[in-house]
Amino acid sequence: MTTFPGSPRLVKGGIVTMDPDTTALRSVIALQYNPDTLSRTLQIQAVQGAQDGTRVDALRLRGPAVETIKLEAELDATDQLEFPKQNPITVKFGLQPQLAQLEMLVNPTVETLLSDDNLANNGQLEIIPLEQPLTLFVWSKTRVVPVRITDFSITEEAFDPNLNPIRAKVSLGLRVLNIDDIGLAHPGGRMFMSYLTNKQQLASMASSVAISVLGLGGLP
Template structure:
């Protein structure tokens, strides 16, 4: 049986539940390369006053970033015919781009219009010269994203940058080809109510620990020649 290559996926999920999935983007073409940057935080500012043996202590665990370039094209679906080609004929690759953009903006709250109505009523009831009451602006959380790159990498991330290059257009000026450069920050310390993100991070770390152990088993074969004592 022929094996088909897996595709990278970005999944937006809610708190503690994976379904119903509000947003998901499958890479039409897997990126040919990916840049990973691991940043080691500097030691605490007061480390100079401590004994020398403690200067290697870190203020926080290392942080990890991913940078990828995802490519999208409407050509494959347009040639499929039938219902599969209906969406790209109307919008090109616009739906994929819109789904990615949705992963950047904070999740909307349903109380916007209600809050505005309450403010308007409060302003009408307040006396002349008094400051009308206003509703406090809540802190809107960013979308929670899982970056899935094969079975060994399932990571909670926050999208920190996105550069969209629309390259070709159809007669309705819909983009039919696009390249999206995405920067992601791994959320190593997930919020307490994010069971999915915490579980995904621990799972990926367990895979890394297993791979490091396998590497050690391989190195032992050459230890006699490498270590002179």
């Protein structure tokens, strides 16, 4: 990494959690190193043909494409361990705090579990589980999307003498939540619409070429 004073500041990708009712921020997690690759898959929501053979307009869409994102993030405590006095938590626990922060994205809190157990013991357990915080995946200011984590794996690659992990890789699979999942009125639904608006605006900036570039003099 260059220390040249004129070098641009690196923007990091990360994950934000917020209260789905008040939209108050709960946590901001920045990836230590931006992944070299990020894969996205869009599943088209086309109108299905009727079972009785009735012709259905093949150009119609039922809704936004279902987008999934996969990435692999690296964590390394080597730099922090070079300065133990400035990083006492890393010296004591290695990468465990950072890994635990990510793991809590897919786990209920102890308080939630105890509360549910007390309600169950009193015969008052709600049928609908308590709502988890809204999770956002941030990959630049034009790509802030509500997501549900669908896959999560950790590979710990190196350890200190106390078996604390000091180098690890985290693989994440994310499912973008669109308005079909959470509705327009939900804060996540509004964020998805903003994400789609940015995509639409970016698409309008791409230039269209002459049809002759495709070897055609015109359309049949």
